[in-house]
Amino acid sequence: MKQIIEISHLNKSFGEIKAVQDLSFSVREGELFAFLGVNGAGKSTTINILCGQLRKDSGTVMIDGADLDKNRNAAKRDLGVVFQNSALDQPLTVRENLRSRAALYGITGKAFEERLRELARLLDFENLLGRTLGKLSGGQRRRIDIARALLHKPKILVLDEPTTGLDPQTRSLLWNVIGDLRRRENLTVFLTTHYMEEAADADTVVILDGGKIVAEGTPLELKNRYSGDFITLYGISEEEVKTLKESFEYRNGGYRIAVPDTAAATELILRNPDVFRDYEIVKGRMDDVFLAVTGKNLTGGAEK
Amino acid sequence: MIRALFKKQMMEVFSWIFYDRKAGKTRSKKGIIGYVILYLALFAFLGVIFFSFATMLCEPLAEAGFAWLYFALMGLLAVALGVFGGVFNTFASLYLAKDNDLLLSMPIPPAKILAARLSGVYAIGLLYELIVMIPALIVYFIHVRVGILGILFTLLIPLVLSVFVLTLSCILGWVVAIVSTRLKNKNIxxxxxSLVFLAGYYYLYSQAYAVIGKILANPDGIAESVRSIFYPFYHMGLAAGGNALSMLIFTAIIGALFCIVYLVLSKSFLRIATENRGTAKTKYKEKAVKSKSVSGALLHKELRRFLSSPIYMLNCGLGIILMPIAAIALLIKGNDLLEMLSGMFEGLENVIPLLAAAAICIIASMNDLTAPSVSLEGKNLWIVQSLPVTARQALTAKLKLHLILTIVPAAILTLCVEIVLKPSVVLGILIPVAVLAFILMGACLGLLANLKMPNLKWANETVPVKQSMAxxxxxxxxxxxxxxxxxLYFLCRSFLSPTLYLLVVSVLLWVVALVLLRRVMTKGAAVFESL
Structure with a gap:
C-alpha cells in the first residue's frame, strides 16, 4: 500500500525544550493511524508542522509525494483538519458556515451545493442546514466540523481529539460515520485521542513520549509486546489457584493471572487441566500498553 | 480566495449587529433594525459633541489663516479615537482569532490571511475615525472655501488616515499581546x-474647553508644534486646502509606515498566530492545602469569585476605590470644601455633618456585591447546595464579603471626614453608627432582591451584574x-436638632437592617435552598 504521509528525522525545539526529536514514521493510504502521547509528548507540535502551522527545524515531511517545504499549498490541499475546538462561526447557519469555508478552497455555486448535499447525506445533517451553529449540540457540531474538513475532498483527515467531551453514544455515532467515510472515500485518518479504546481500532499506533517514538505497531503487536494476556479462573477456591504457583489477584468474582502471551497461557492450562475448568483468556488493553511504554496514564488530557 | 477571506473577515467584524452574543442567538429583523438605530443614535450623539468642538475651532482658526491646523488637530483627534477603538480589535483579530489554526492549515498563504485580518481592523478604525471626521468635514466645508482638489483630498484623507490608525493599532496591539502574556492578576x-481610562476621560472632557481656549489664544505656537512633532499631519492639513504635493507627502509617509509594520508582521505572523499569547505559563507546584473553617472557606470562595471578574469588580465594587480616593481628597482639599459648604449653608452649618454622613452612604452604596451574588452562582449553584454547608452559611459568606469590602474603606473615609469636620463627640459616634447600619441594610437589601429575582441561566456574566433588577x-x-x-430632615428640622435626627435615623436604620438580616437568614435561606 502507498505511503501517503512520510515523516523522516523531524526535529523541532522551542528554546531549550526539544519538542520533537528525530521523529520518523509513515502512514499508509486508507489506514486509520493513531498518534498517542500525554500532553507535552510532541503530538500537537507534529500535527502543527504537518498542517503547515509551524516551521520545523530539520527533517522532511512528504504528503502524498509533495514535499511540505517545496510545495506547501499542494500538500495542504490533501489535508482536512478537525481541530479540538470548533473554528466555525456561531452566528452563522450550518450552510453559511460551510459555504464561506468552501469558498476559501474555490468551491462555490453548483459545485458547493452538490458537495454540501453529499456531505449532509453522509454525515446525516440535512435537517440542520438552516440552523445556526450556536444552537447545535456538541455531537452535531462535531459532524459539521468534519463536513467542513471534507469539503475539498482531502485524501487525509486529521482528527485532533475529535471525541473529547462527547457522550459515549455520540462518540460511537461519530466513529460509525468516520468508518463509513473511510470505506466510501478511501480516506486516510490521522487521529490523536485520549481514549484508548479508539486507538485499539486503529491500523497503526504510534506512541510518543518526550518528543520521541517509544512504541509503534498494530494494536495487536503492541498488546503482545507490552501487555501480555490475562487468564481469569472462575468457580475455584483460592487454595486451588495457589497450586499454580503464579501470582494472582481476585477481581470480579474470579482469580486473574497475568501471563506473557497466549502461548504461555496455553502451556499453563495444559499443565493444570484440573484447575482450568471455567476460565477466559483476554488480551491486555491499550491502556496497559500505554502505561507499560510510558509509565504514565492517559486521563482525558492530563498526565497522572 | 482573497475575496472569500475578506467577506469572512467582514462578517466576523460586524457579526455583533446580527448576533446577540450574550443570549447566544441571532437577532430578529426588528432587533437588528433597533440595534442599528441605537448605534446610529450613539454615533450621532458623539458626532454632535465633535461637531460643537469642531465649530469652536474651525472658524477662528480659518480666519487666522490656520485652516490647515484645524484639519490637523481634528485628524489627530480622529486618530486617537480610531486607535482607541482599533487597538483591542487588533489584539483580538491577530492574536486571539479562533480560526487562525484552521486558515493556516488551508492552502492559503499567511500573507493573505494577515491582509484579511487587517482589513477588519481597518474597517473598525475607519468607523471610529469617521465619528470625528464626518462632523469635522461638515464644519470645514461650512467655514472654509475649498476648491475641487481640496474637496477630493478631504474626502480621501479619512481613508488614508485610517491606514495610520491601522498602523498604530498594529503596534499597540502587539504591545498589548506582549504585556498580557507577562501579567499576573490580569483582572485587577x-x-x-478601566478606572484610569475613566478618570482620564473625565479629566480631558472637563479640560476640553480650556484646551480649545489655549489653542485659540496661541495658534502660532500650536501650529509650530504640530509642524515639528506631527509632520504628516501638517501636510494633511495643507492637503485639505488642495495642496497636491502635501497630499502626496502625507500619503507616502503613512504608506511607508504601514509597509514597514506590515512587513514585520507578515514575517512573524505564523509565529504570532500559532503562539498562545493569551495566557502566561505557570509552573505547577505541589503544596499542602491549607485547611480553613467552613465560614472561612466560603468567604474565600466569594472573594475569589469577586476578584476573578473585572465586570463584577467594576460594577459592584467601585466604592472600594472611590471611598479611599474621597478620603485622600478630603485630607488635601478638606478645608476648601468646608469653606465652600459653610458658604452654601450659611446659618445652617450644623447640617454639614449630616451631609457628610449622607455622602459616605451614597458612595458606600456604590458597593452592591451581594446584589448579583446569588445569580452569579449560575449553573454551578448545585455545587454550593450539595456541599455540607447550610444556606445560612452560604448567604452569610456573601454578606460578610460585602461588609468587609465596604466597611473598611467606609471607616477610612469616615475617619477623614471626622478629622476635617471635627464634629461633637455625640455626632462623631453617631456618624459611623449610622453608616454601619446603612451598609448592613444595603447588603441585606441587595441579597434579598437577588433571592427574589435570581437569574441562574445567564450565558454571559454581564447579565446578572449589569442587567439585573437586584x-x-x-x-x-x-x-x-x-x-x-x-x-425628611428638612421637614423635621424645626423640632429635631441634627444630632437628634441622626440618632433617630441611626436607630431606624439599625431596626430595618436587623429586620432585613433576619429575613435573609430565614426566608432568604429557604429560597436559596429551593433554587
Missing part, C-alpha cells in the same frame, strides 16, 4: 486600567433612601 490590572434596586435603592432621609 483590567479594573485599574443590582438596580441595591444601587438606586440606597441613593433613594439617602435622598428620602435628607428630605
Amino acid at each position: 490590572i483590567t479594573v485599574i486600567l 443590582v438596580t434596586i441595591a444601587l438606586f435603592g440606597g441613593w433613594i433612601i439617602v435622598l428620602a432621609l435628607g428630605g
Whole structure:
C-alpha cells in the first residue's frame, strides 16, 4: 500500500525544550493511524508542522509525494483538519458556515451545493442546514466540523481529539460515520485521542513520549509486546489457584493471572487441566500498553 | 480566495449587529433594525459633541489663516479615537482569532490571511475615525472655501488616515499581546486600567474647553508644534486646502509606515498566530492545602469569585476605590470644601455633618456585591447546595464579603471626614453608627432582591451584574433612601436638632437592617435552598 504521509528525522525545539526529536514514521493510504502521547509528548507540535502551522527545524515531511517545504499549498490541499475546538462561526447557519469555508478552497455555486448535499447525506445533517451553529449540540457540531474538513475532498483527515467531551453514544455515532467515510472515500485518518479504546481500532499506533517514538505497531503487536494476556479462573477456591504457583489477584468474582502471551497461557492450562475448568483468556488493553511504554496514564488530557 | 477571506473577515467584524452574543442567538429583523438605530443614535450623539468642538475651532482658526491646523488637530483627534477603538480589535483579530489554526492549515498563504485580518481592523478604525471626521468635514466645508482638489483630498484623507490608525493599532496591539502574556492578576490590572481610562476621560472632557481656549489664544505656537512633532499631519492639513504635493507627502509617509509594520508582521505572523499569547505559563507546584473553617472557606470562595471578574469588580465594587480616593481628597482639599459648604449653608452649618454622613452612604452604596451574588452562582449553584454547608452559611459568606469590602474603606473615609469636620463627640459616634447600619441594610437589601429575582441561566456574566433588577434596586435603592432621609430632615428640622435626627435615623436604620438580616437568614435561606 502507498505511503501517503512520510515523516523522516523531524526535529523541532522551542528554546531549550526539544519538542520533537528525530521523529520518523509513515502512514499508509486508507489506514486509520493513531498518534498517542500525554500532553507535552510532541503530538500537537507534529500535527502543527504537518498542517503547515509551524516551521520545523530539520527533517522532511512528504504528503502524498509533495514535499511540505517545496510545495506547501499542494500538500495542504490533501489535508482536512478537525481541530479540538470548533473554528466555525456561531452566528452563522450550518450552510453559511460551510459555504464561506468552501469558498476559501474555490468551491462555490453548483459545485458547493452538490458537495454540501453529499456531505449532509453522509454525515446525516440535512435537517440542520438552516440552523445556526450556536444552537447545535456538541455531537452535531462535531459532524459539521468534519463536513467542513471534507469539503475539498482531502485524501487525509486529521482528527485532533475529535471525541473529547462527547457522550459515549455520540462518540460511537461519530466513529460509525468516520468508518463509513473511510470505506466510501478511501480516506486516510490521522487521529490523536485520549481514549484508548479508539486507538485499539486503529491500523497503526504510534506512541510518543518526550518528543520521541517509544512504541509503534498494530494494536495487536503492541498488546503482545507490552501487555501480555490475562487468564481469569472462575468457580475455584483460592487454595486451588495457589497450586499454580503464579501470582494472582481476585477481581470480579474470579482469580486473574497475568501471563506473557497466549502461548504461555496455553502451556499453563495444559499443565493444570484440573484447575482450568471455567476460565477466559483476554488480551491486555491499550491502556496497559500505554502505561507499560510510558509509565504514565492517559486521563482525558492530563498526565497522572 | 482573497475575496472569500475578506467577506469572512467582514462578517466576523460586524457579526455583533446580527448576533446577540450574550443570549447566544441571532437577532430578529426588528432587533437588528433597533440595534442599528441605537448605534446610529450613539454615533450621532458623539458626532454632535465633535461637531460643537469642531465649530469652536474651525472658524477662528480659518480666519487666522490656520485652516490647515484645524484639519490637523481634528485628524489627530480622529486618530486617537480610531486607535482607541482599533487597538483591542487588533489584539483580538491577530492574536486571539479562533480560526487562525484552521486558515493556516488551508492552502492559503499567511500573507493573505494577515491582509484579511487587517482589513477588519481597518474597517473598525475607519468607523471610529469617521465619528470625528464626518462632523469635522461638515464644519470645514461650512467655514472654509475649498476648491475641487481640496474637496477630493478631504474626502480621501479619512481613508488614508485610517491606514495610520491601522498602523498604530498594529503596534499597540502587539504591545498589548506582549504585556498580557507577562501579567499576573490580569483582572485587577483590567479594573485599574478601566478606572484610569475613566478618570482620564473625565479629566480631558472637563479640560476640553480650556484646551480649545489655549489653542485659540496661541495658534502660532500650536501650529509650530504640530509642524515639528506631527509632520504628516501638517501636510494633511495643507492637503485639505488642495495642496497636491502635501497630499502626496502625507500619503507616502503613512504608506511607508504601514509597509514597514506590515512587513514585520507578515514575517512573524505564523509565529504570532500559532503562539498562545493569551495566557502566561505557570509552573505547577505541589503544596499542602491549607485547611480553613467552613465560614472561612466560603468567604474565600466569594472573594475569589469577586476578584476573578473585572465586570463584577467594576460594577459592584467601585466604592472600594472611590471611598479611599474621597478620603485622600478630603485630607488635601478638606478645608476648601468646608469653606465652600459653610458658604452654601450659611446659618445652617450644623447640617454639614449630616451631609457628610449622607455622602459616605451614597458612595458606600456604590458597593452592591451581594446584589448579583446569588445569580452569579449560575449553573454551578448545585455545587454550593450539595456541599455540607447550610444556606445560612452560604448567604452569610456573601454578606460578610460585602461588609468587609465596604466597611473598611467606609471607616477610612469616615475617619477623614471626622478629622476635617471635627464634629461633637455625640455626632462623631453617631456618624459611623449610622453608616454601619446603612451598609448592613444595603447588603441585606441587595441579597434579598437577588433571592427574589435570581437569574441562574445567564450565558454571559454581564447579565446578572449589569442587567439585573437586584443590582438596580441595591444601587438606586440606597441613593433613594439617602435622598428620602435628607428630605425628611428638612421637614423635621424645626423640632429635631441634627444630632437628634441622626440618632433617630441611626436607630431606624439599625431596626430595618436587623429586620432585613433576619429575613435573609430565614426566608432568604429557604429560597436559596429551593433554587
